[in-house]
Amino acid sequence: MTAPVATRYEVVIGVEIHVQLRTASKMFCGCSTDVRGAAPNSHTCPVCLGLPGALPVINRRAVEHVLATGLAIGATSPSVTRWDRKNYFYPDLPKGYQISQYDLPLTSGGALAVGTSEGTVEVGITRAHLEEDTARLLHQDAPGGGRLSLVDFNRSGIPLMEIVTDPVIHSAEAARRYAEELRLLLVTIGASDAAMEEGQMRVEANVSLRLEGSTELGTRVEVKNMNSFRSVERAIAFEVERQARALDGGEKLVQETRGWDDNRGETYTMRLKEESEDYRYFPEPDLPPLRTDAAMLAGIRAGMPELPQARRERYRTDHELSAYDAVVLVSDARATELFEGVLDADPALPPKRVANWVSGEFLRLAKGDAGGGRVDAAEMAWIIGRVESGELSGANAKQVFERHFASGEKAAAIVSELDLRQISDAGALGDVVDRIIAANPAAVADYRAGKEQSIRFLTGQVMKETRGQANAGVVQQLLEERLRQ
Numbered sequence: 001m002t003a004p005v006a007t008r009y010e011v012v013i014g015v016e017i018h019v020q021l022r023t024a025s026k027m028f029c030g031c032s033t034d035v036r037g038a039a040p041n042s043h044t045c046p047v048c049l050g051l052p053g054a055l056p057v058i059n060r061r062a063v064e065h066v067l068a069t070g071l072a073i074g075a076t077s078p079s080v081t082r083w084d085r086k087n088y089f090y091p092d093l094p095k096g097y098q099i100s101q102y103d104l105p106l107t108s109g110g111a112l113a114v115g116t117s118e119g120t121v122e123v124g125i126t127r128a129h130l131e132e133d134t135a136r137l138l139h140q141d142a143p144g145g146g147r148l149s150l151v152d153f154n155r156s157g158i159p160l161m162e163i164v165t166d167p168v169i170h171s172a173e174a175a176r177r178y179a180e181e182l183r184l185l186l187v188t189i190g191a192s193d194a195a196m197e198e199g200q201m202r203v204e205a206n207v208s209l210r211l212e213g214s215t216e217l218g219t220r221v222e223v224k225n226m227n228s229f230r231s232v233e234r235a236i237a238f239e240v241e242r243q244a245r246a247l248d249g250g251e252k253l254v255q256e257t258r259g260w261d262d263n264r265g266e267t268y269t270m271r272l273k274e275e276s277e278d279y280r281y282f283p284e285p286d287l288p289p290l291r292t293d294a295a296m297l298a299g300i301r302a303g304m305p306e307l308p309q310a311r312r313e314r315y316r317t318d319h320e321l322s323a324y325d326a327v328v329l330v331s332d333a334r335a336t337e338l339f340e341g342v343l344d345a346d347p348a349l350p351p352k353r354v355a356n357w358v359s360g361e362f363l364r365l366a367k368g369d370a371g372g373g374r375v376d377a378a379e380m381a382w383i384i385g386r387v388e389s390g391e392l393s394g395a396n397a398k399q400v401f402e403r404h405f406a407s408g409e410k411a412a413a414i415v416s417e418l419d420l421r422q423i424s425d426a427g428a429l430g431d432v433v434d435r436i437i438a439a440n441p442a443a444v445a446d447y448r449a450g451k452e453q454s455i456r457f458l459t460g461q462v463m464k465e466t467r468g469q470a471n472a473g474v475v476q477q478l479l480e481e482r483l484r485q
Contacts, residue, residue: 009209009247011240012217013169015123015178018162019192020133020200021065026157027132028056028099035154036198040138048132048157050095055286062159063106065191066130067292068300069161070107072189072307073125077107080291083284091151092135100162102281105129106290112185113309114177115327121174124166133158136199155199161191167206167217172236176229179203184308184331196227203232207239209247218243219253222273225260235260239267311336319343319351328359335363341377342384349384357384361398365405373405380404383411395468396420420469426478429462429470433478436461447483455479 023033029047046054070077084102105127112123135156142148163182169175183194183201194201203226208218223239226232239258246253258267306314308330315326329335339358343351357380365373383401386392392400392415400414415421436458437444447454455476462475 008212009218009244010212010214011170012167012208012210013171013175013236014167014206015165015169015175016162016204016206017179017182018133018160018202018204019186019194021062021159021161022190022192023059023061023065023159025059027059027062027130027159029054029157031157033158035158038154040150040152041154043154044156048094049153056099058287058290059159062130062161063290064300065159065189066106066128066161067297068189068304069128069163069186069191070110071297071301071304072185073107073110073112073128075107075110075125075128077292077297078104079293080104080289081106082289083287084281085284086131087280088278090134091149092137092156094135094153094156098131098134099284099287100131100281101129102276106292112178112181114174114181115323116171116174116177118171121169121177123174123178124168126164126166128161128163131160131162132156133160167208172233172240175205175236176233179232180229180331181308187333188306188308189304196229205232205236205239207236207243209240209243219255220273221253221255222257223260223267224257224270227262231260231262234262234265235267238265242267315351315355319355321351321355325352325355325359328363329355332363332366334366335359338362338375338377338380342381345378345381346385349381349388353384353388354381357401361401362405365402369405374408375401375405376408379411386411386415390471391421393420393468393471426474429466429474429478432462432465432470433475433482436465437479437482444483455483 020033025031026033026048029045031043031045031048033043035043047056067077069075081101081104083099085097086100086102087097089096107128108126110125110128112125114121114123133155135151135153138150138152140148140150165178169178183196186192186194186201192200196202205223205226206220207223208220210216210218221239221243223235226235238260243253255273257270257273259270260267312323312326312330315321315329316323321329329339335358339354342354342358343349362375362380380401383392383397383404387394387397396415399418400411400420403409403414404411440458440461443454443457447458458479459472459476462470462479463472
């Protein structure tokens with residue numbers, strides 16, 4: 001039986017992620033970046049179409065987003081950086097070259113810590129640089145038969161940041177977690193919306209294997225077309241196994257680019273992989289060197305929000321939440337905002353209880369909601385507070401919350417309309433308890449015979465008769481007192 005890949009080879013992975021930056025206009029012209037749903041080629045001009053005589057002008061906001069990303073990952077930024085031309089021919093590149101950065105990127109170095117099933121992994125980052133996006137190719141059936149390829153230049157020139165890791169990732173899971181953590185970071189600092197389903201974040205992985213103990217990197221294969229985080233993990237896992245089988249069989253791997261077919265669950269050959277020399281980089285003559293200074297970086301740092309890792313740590317220390325709760329809350333911006341808002345509305349509430357409501361009830365409803373559901377933090381605080389005080393049962397509180405989520409009604413009004421206030425008065429519950437005992441002699445006999453689980457059945461009958469309004473603790477106490485008589 002063949003030993004697992006992990007014991008035969010060391011997996012070495014480097015990840016390249018391209019993200020469209022959140023700006024109003026394109027990288028080197030004034031065309032709008034809001035191209036979703038726009039007619040093809042309706043957001044273009046001579047600059048982003050690469051027409052002769054058109055000159056680029058740098059988008060300052062895009063530069064600031066990259067510098068902010070560098071600050072967030074602990075990277076360094078040079079005082080002077082420059083632009084380069086990356087030369088290659090493809091129909092989606094109108095100028096025949098892409099304005100990018102090569103040997104003097106806006107940020108270098110840094111790292112991002114990510115949690116995996118095997119512990120925390122520190123992913124070193126080589127660089128984060130700025131460039132322009134390409135156009136979009138559309139492939140479809142031609143009217144007279146065959147296939148037709150069309151080019152939409154709306155995307156051409158949108159600011160694009162490329163973040164490249166060192167080859168220090170050693171599992172498909174770690175690569176996925178890195179991509180997820182980077183996306184969360186970029187959304188948190190406002191650099192990008194990073195919606196993978198809309199092509200705003202594109203992940204590519206360079207995968208190679210080497211014998212355990214070897215220091216020489218194996219043949220590198222680039223994997224593209226991974227359009228979800230799940231696909232990232234599946235594609236890399238498949239590629240690792242494919243390369244291992246090939247090496248075990250004595251096959252010589254080639255440096256190539258492979259695509260990922262999500263339906264078939266396998267990678268496929270696209271083309272041979274280029275080296276950086278093939279792009280014939282040279283300094284962009286139409287743009288001057290870009291200079292940054294300490295004051296500019298200080299201003300960007302001052303405007304940055306709390307970063308995900310710092311927020312998770314604060315939740316664990318200040319609010320005594322578990323690592324799991326902190327991860328769940330911080331991973332969803334809506335959950336983070338609601339958790340903070342509820343605690344602001346009622347600081348006396350136990351943070352753990354609030355976390356349970358937000359990560360449980362709110363995220364459950366939000367996941368299945370098409371965008372209509374809304375929660376007022378103060379209303380949620382009121383509901384949780386009534387549960388804590390015993391005025392609402394847990395089941396009824398959830399009913400109130402669901403209706404508030406759907407309609408936006410005030411929680412107090414819902415409770416009043418449905419008459420859901422919890423009954424905790426022993427006198428008011430005594431008659432109901434007596435009726436239930438009289439109506440269920442078999443369960444009473446079972447309890448007195450030592451089958452204490454019968455008390456749960458009787459409690460449930462009381463709750464049913466009171467439409468869930470009875471305080472279950474009070475009910476059980478009354479039942480036990482009467483059944484001992």
